[in-house]
Amino acid sequence: MAYQSRVSDAVIRRLPVYYRHLVELEHNGVERISSRELGARMNTTASQIRQDINCFGGFGQQGYGYHVASLRQHMASILGIDRVYKAVIVGAGNIGRAVAGYTGFERDGFNIVGIFDTDPKAVGTACGKLTVQPAAELDAFLKKAKVDVGVIAVPLDAAQSVADQLVRGGVRALWNFAPMDIQHPDSVVSTHVHLSDSLHILTYKMNEEALFKQIDERQKMEK
Amino acid sequence: MAYQSRVSDAVIRRLPVYYRHLVELEHNGVERISSRELGARMNTTASQIRQDINCFGGFGQQGYGYHVASLRQHMASILGIDRVYKAVIVGAGNIGRAVAGYTGFERDGFNIVGIFDTDPKAVGTACGKLTVQPAAELDAFLKKAKVDVGVIAVPLDAAQSVADQLVRGGVRALWNFAPMDIQHPDSVVSTHVHLSDSLHILTYKMNEEALFKQIDERQKMEK
DNA sequence: TAGATTGTTAATCGATTAACAATC
DNA sequence: TAGATTGTTAATCGATTAACAATC
DSSP states (O other): OOOOOSSOHHHHHHHHHHHHHHHHHHHTTOOEEOHHHHHHHHTSOHHHHHHHHTTTOOOOBTTTBEEHHHHHHHHHHHHTOSSOEEEEEEOOSHHHHHHHTOHHHHHTTEEEEEEEESOTTTTTOEETTEEOEEGGGHHHHHHHSOOOEEEEOSOHHHHHHHHHHHHHTTOSEEEEOSSSOOOOOTTSEEEEOOHHHHHHHHHHHHHHHHHHHHHHHHHHHHO | OOOOOSSOHHHHHHHHHHHHHHHHHHHTTOOEEOHHHHHHHHTSOHHHHHHHHTTTOOOOBTTTBEEHHHHHHHHHHHHTOSSOEEEEEEOOSHHHHHHHTOHHHHHTTEEEEEEEESOTTTTTOEETTEEOEEGGGHHHHHHHSOOOEEEEOSOHHHHHHHHHHHHHTTOSEEEEOSSSOOOOOTTSEEEEOOHHHHHHHHHHHHHHHHHHHHHHHHHHHHO
């Protein structure tokens, strides 16, 4: 049985945004902040901020607000980025390499311990401090090393089978960059980065106004 | 004044998912599908699918369902991916190059007409069919070419000023990969791909169960 | 025609916002 | 203490689901 979250997706999606703002506030030397001020900054209501934070505990102080550094730390702990994870990347194409080279990765406690590809031309090439290994060795690698996170950076057709392989190998989480919804057991968690979805939403927004002008006109004609 | 969308964000976020499923169904030779069947496939209710689609028009047929190919085509038009866009990429690091090399880009009608970087070491290097140009030439480039979309693939500190520059240069849309919320006039639209946010949600999910076990225990102690 | 399934209205559910007592 | 601001309960709003008449 899957763990049933007590926190709604809407709240979970906002947590990283809180964290980002708190990091910036701390960086700017701000010591304390009220829910009203934070709300103004984040374009939301003070109410929502207090409700969201109180899903996890009362980290504020009446009459004072929130201590920025301490709330940031709490938030890091809630997000689970105050500990270390071992990750492997499967697929050493553009995306796999971008993830490997992504500097935020290390800052959030991620240790990339291996990168794999099926293409003999990619195998053996350098990728940061690592060398791309043949995909055929992934199973053996997962058996030896205790890996927490598998990054799926392979083409669409290979994504599901790579996911299955990672799950069999014992990873606890999948970070999926393939443009599909990966199936996996409830014991494993996943998030996806769908470039194409994001791009489609962009083009939708570019055209929405014209689209409805057209729809309205057609409806008027029909009357 | 910003155009006030008649369609909720929840619906908009689902549109690319519909499109993906319709493409796959068509690819598999499926001719027609009912809202019930599509709902089962997408893990949602038939009701939601009918409501969503009817934001844009009655594309179904009573007693029959939806014609897959025609609904796919309608959806492509709604998403605005049945036309051509000119895009520039600012930042030729890992992410900029990954976007430039992203094959789905072209398929969705995107034409990358330029890639720019401030780093003299990057300038002049090849990136697919293009050559990385000095960022100093971006203004002049935008003045000459009519560019629709600007891709922001620069570090955090440079992101807002690059956005401003792109907006001044006349782009209609920003695709932001920097880990911050970009400010821009209402006449421009934007979407972001926040790798770090996605990663933080992943680590949150990995730890949520343990987190609440801890919270519950602490509350019991306090009683 | 009869059966199926849409389009659409009504009911429910959950998320957001408002209000205010508790308290620093 | 008085003022400020939280934590939390209640009210509102919007999104999802259910129901069903319309119709292919």
